[in-house]
Amino acid sequence: MKYLDDFSNIFKRYDLDLEVTGEAREVSKDATLQGIAKFVVDGDDEGILPAVQKALETKSPLDVINDALIAGMNEVSRLWDEGVYFLPQVILSADAMSVGIAECEKKMGKAMDRKSTVVTHTAEGDIHDIGQVIANALLNANGYEVVNLGADVPVEKVVAACKEHRPVMVTGTALMTTTMTAFPKIAHQLQAAGMNIPFICGGGAVCEEYVTSYDLGIWGKECSQAPGMAEDATAGESWEAMRAKWNG
Ligand code: B12
Structure with a gap:
């Protein structure tokens, strides 16, 4: 034994x-x-x-x-x-x-007064949320109200959340070539609903060329850019102006 x-x-x-x-x-x-x-x-x-x-x-x-x-x-x-x-x-x-x-x-901690609201999500079918988690932390730390939709979020849910919360900007993270295609769909649906808000798209799957191929899209290279982008969006900068500033 x-x-x-x-x-x-x-x-x-x-x-x-x-x-x-x-x-x-x-x-x-x-x-x-x-x-x-x-x-x-x-x-x-x-x-x-x-x-x-x-x-x-x-x-x-x-x-x-x-x-x-x-x-x-x-x-x-x-x-x-x-x-x-x-x-x-x-x-x-x-x-x-x-x-x-x-x-x-x-x-x-949380600042007493939130500057504005930002909706964040990770693309439908994608569970790679580390970039989003970091962006959320930085946005929170800089005084923005983050509506965190989490990972694997259907296109319709992102659009519905924007209609409900009226954010100054929305962010998306996609790490897979199979999931990044959700971004142009979201952009089109937001435009169709009259919401011409900047849509910051990041994650290893996307590049500047892809993100700037559809309206509203602004490529987020580094999470550290998120607070600065939110500041511009809060100041009322258009997505075109923000694209010219942050991309190209
Ligand atoms: C960690 C990881 C995982 C973890 C995810 C944990 C989690 N909670 O996120 C786990 C183990 C669960 C995982 C699972 C899978 N994974 Co994986 N994974 C990775 C890995 C190693 C690192 C990704 C990462 O988190 N990087 C660090 C973050 C910080 O980088 P990031 O998100 O790109 O963010 C940076 C920028 O893009 C930008 N950014 C991102 N978001 C935002 C937002 C804003 C607002 C801004 C401004 C900037 C910004 O800022 C960041 C830098 O500061 C990569 C390989 C690699 N080297 O990238 C593979 C990788 C992404 N995985 C891959 C795959 C295939 C899978 C699986 C399908 C594997 C499997 N067979 O099951 C599953 C996916 C299941 C699913 N449906 O999603 C492939 C994707 C291939 C492709 N191109 O489609 C990769 C590329 C590996 C590979 N080379 O094959 N994975």
């Missing part, structure tokens, strides 16, 4: 074995930020919380988001591209990053 004494290997999840992190590159010279990035790379959603809380005692939430959480997730994307990481590791990393973002959002 001796061989039944140790059950540990029965419960071991080999698919979640993260021993590959030796291949991860350093993303920050700052030890605190590098430590947080490593929790993202390791997909450690428990360890990351105290590390982010400690960092927020001395660093701004935006620095932690940009230089540790996003930087760590970029490293995860690279490991995926190079075939080092597979879906289980990437899911764990995305979860860890989200825990960190939520803590930073808590620290940033």
